[in-house]
Amino acid sequence: MPGGNEPRSYYVGMDVGTGSVRAALVDQRGTLLAFADQPINQWEPQFNHHEQSSEDIWAACCVVSKKVVQGVNLHQIRGLGFDATCSLVVLDKQFRPLPVNHEGDSRRNIIMWLDHRAVSQVHRINETKHSVLQYVGGVMSVEMQAPKLLWLKENLRETCWDKAGHFFDLPDFLSWKATGVTARSLCSLVCKWTYSAEKGWDDSFWKMVGLEDLVTDNYSKIGNQVLPPGASLGSGLTPEAAKDLGLPPGIAVAASLIDAHAGGLGVIGADVKGHGLACEGQPVTSRLAVICGTSSCHMGISKNPIFVPGVWGPYFSAMVPGFWLNEGGQSITGKLIDHMVQGHAAFPELQAKATARGQSVYAYLNSHLDLIKKAQPVGFLTVDLHVWPDFHGNRSPLADLTLKGMVTGLKLSQDLDDLAILYLATVQAIAFGTRLIIEAMESAGHSISTLFLCGGLSKNPLFVQMHADITGLPVVLSQEVESVLVGAAVLGACASGDFASVQEAMAKMSKVGKVVFPRHEDKRYYDKKYQVFLKLVEHQKEYAAIMKGD
Numbered sequence: 001m002p003g004g005n006e007p008r009s010y011y012v013g014m015d016v017g018t019g020s021v022r023a024a025l026v027d028q029r030g031t032l033l034a035f036a037d038q039p040i041n042q043w044e045p046q047f048n049h050h051e052q053s054s055e056d057i058w059a060a061c062c063v064v065s066k067k068v069v070q071g072v073n074l075h076q077i078r079g080l081g082f083d084a085t086c087s088l089v090v091l092d093k094q095f096r097p098l099p100v101n102h103e104g105d106s107r108r109n110i111i112m113w114l115d116h117r118a119v120s121q122v123h124r125i126n127e128t129k130h131s132v133l134q135y136v137g138g139v140m141s142v143e144m145q146a147p148k149l150l151w152l153k154e155n156l157r158e159t160c161w162d163k164a165g166h167f168f169d170l171p172d173f174l175s176w177k178a179t180g181v182t183a184r185s186l187c188s189l190v191c192k193w194t195y196s197a198e199k200g201w202d203d204s205f206w207k208m209v210g211l212e213d214l215v216t217d218n219y220s221k222i223g224n225q226v227l228p229p230g231a232s233l234g235s236g237l238t239p240e241a242a243k244d245l246g247l248p249p250g251i252a253v254a255a256s257l258i259d260a261h262a263g264g265l266g267v268i269g270a271d272v273k274g275h276g277l278a279c280e281g282q283p284v285t286s287r288l289a290v291i292c293g294t295s296s297c298h299m300g301i302s303k304n305p306i307f308v309p310g311v312w313g314p315y316f317s318a319m320v321p322g323f324w325l326n327e328g329g330q331s332i333t334g335k336l337i338d339h340m341v342q343g344h345a346a347f348p349e350l351q352a353k354a355t356a357r358g359q360s361v362y363a364y365l366n367s368h369l370d371l372i373k374k375a376q377p378v379g380f381l382t383v384d385l386h387v388w389p390d391f392h393g394n395r396s397p398l399a400d401l402t403l404k405g406m407v408t409g410l411k412l413s414q415d416l417d418d419l420a421i422l423y424l425a426t427v428q429a430i431a432f433g434t435r436l437i438i439e440a441m442e443s444a445g446h447s448i449s450t451l452f453l454c455g456g457l458s459k460n461p462l463f464v465q466m467h468a469d470i471t472g473l474p475v476v477l478s479q480e481v482e483s484v485l486v487g488a489a490v491l492g493a494c495a496s497g498d499f500a501s502v503q504e505a506m507a508k509m510s511k512v513g514k515v516v517f518p519r520h521e522d523k524r525y526y527d528k529k530y531q532v533f534l535k536l537v538e539h540q541k542e543y544a545a546i547m548k549g550d
């Protein structure tokens with residue numbers, strides 16, 4: 001609960017991640033005064049189908065919102081901002097949930113961002129070579145909305161497609177639910193729906209891919225009113241939503257952001273003076289925000305559009321107004337680490353030992369690695385164990401959803417040492433993936449000197465140090481660990497009118513906490529491991545070609 005005598009303005013930030021909903025009460029300096037989280041349901045009815053429920057997510061938003069404002073003078077709450085994963089929410093003409101599954105379960109009305117059911121649809125979309133594809137790195141991802149819409153039309157015509165009245169990106173669903181305003185955020189439409197900030201919708205694209213029905217009703221189902229993130233929506237929070245969320249009716253509600261973009265706003269504008277960072281004397285375009293949760297997203301901005309093959313964008317004003325955004329990404333990172341650790345034979349032993357020590361399994365593994373490394377740097381434990389991390393395809397920069405994971409260097413052991421080293425090799429592989437994305441961005445014209453990390457994985461010191469060592473760049477961590485929520489609160493603060501612009505709010509509300517520098521003495525070792533890393537994918541492609549041949 002806030003204290004002190006100074007009158008303060010508060011904003012509520014709400015972050016809907018893949019695994020949970022988080023809320024925070026944040027003041028105008030970006031300080032978090034209260035935090036709450038609540039897990040959300042996910043269904044995987046078949047391989048590569050991932051679904052959620054918009055009612056379940058809204059209910060979780062209500063729980064966390066009520067928690068963070070407990071005991072607070074509600075008159076001091078001035079704005080509310082949402083961010084969420086870019087999942088597809090489907091509602092009928094009366095705004096009721098529609099099933100996105102063959103079972104007809106209308107509770108499950110969200111196709112999640114990581115759902116890969118629309119493989120055939122995205123192939124056909126990419127075969128059109130339509131000019132909008134230039135603005136998604138040259139290749140549309142199966143994780144974007146157009147292939148998912150086409151899948152619904154081709155597979156659930158009667159139960160879903162013909163009845164649908166509204167297709168929302170999850171961040172826009174939440175702002176609609178709070179205000180009754182169906183306007184979409186420029187962020188979601190530009191990044192996931194092929195909308196152009198300058199030219200609007202391109203009718204020829206939708207007609208060419210077989211979704212002409214969306215054009216004929218003037219795009220009302222997917223959005224024909226578009227607002228910049230942070231703009232105030234309608235008359236603010238409706239009385240009904242205010243009751244649900246435990247917030248005052250009428251407070252400003254902002255046009256929202258995708259979660260990675262909120263993380264970007266929460267970290268990228270911080271004042272870095274006095275930390276010995278190269279980016280202190282450089283423009284903000286030298287900073288790369290890396291938001292690491294279930295997936296990792298690499299957000300780089302530029303004054304002019306930069307076309308990076310295999311990296312999404314360039315998107316104008318989709319994150320920081322007036323700047324172009326390129327978004328590199330790894331579809332699974334936190335989820336991959338969890339998968340490798342939880343699937344290992346020694347996981348029950350790890351869990352028991354971590355619980356006995358009152359630690360998370362990751363804190364336990366990190367200290368176990370410190371024990372077994374002896375005199376050498378911890379990263380050197382993987383000299384003969386290498387991982388290629390694309391267990392769910394490659395989002396960037398290879399943009400190849402057929403790629404699979406690889407591990408080389410396995411032994412006939414399944415003990416805790418073995419698990420810890422496999423975990424380390426997985427963390428390193430994710431950092432090598434980031435290095436590959438940065439190299440692609442730099443060869444296209446970006447110049448990046450500093451990483452700003454946030455998201456759940458940034459709480460893992462090993463993950464952070466490996467990103468510094470393997471990219472050779474310093475990593476800035478924010479003062480507030482929950483920086484994505486600071487980004488959501490920046491939106492609420494802008495909508496309230498307390499700040500004149502997103503830039504002003506993010507500069508005042510994001511703050512540097514800690515800087516982790518790379519261990520340059522280990523560079524030669526990581527350069528060699530990177531060479532092996534690149535060989536892994538080359539070999540994987542060779543194997544595929546051999547198996548395809550006669």
Ligand SMILES: Nc1ncnc2c1ncn2[C@@H]1O[C@H](COP(=O)(O)OP(=O)(O)O)[C@@H](O)[C@H]1O
Pocket residue numbers: 016017018019020292293294295333334335337338360362363455456457459460
């Ligand atoms: N304290 C921690 N130490 C290590 N890993 C963590 C910690 N907290 C969260 N994680 C990892 O971060 C990932 C989830 O991050 P989060 O930002 O909550 O995801 P999302 O936004 O996708 O729901 C998980 O894979 C989890 O294992």
Ligand SMILES: O=C(CO)[C@H](O)[C@H](O)COP(=O)(O)O
Pocket residue numbers: 017018019084085086087113191258259260261292293294295296297327329455
């Ligand atoms: O595509 C994305 C952003 O454009 C994200 O990967 C997606 O929204 C999921 O985020 P998270 O890993 O934080 O749950």
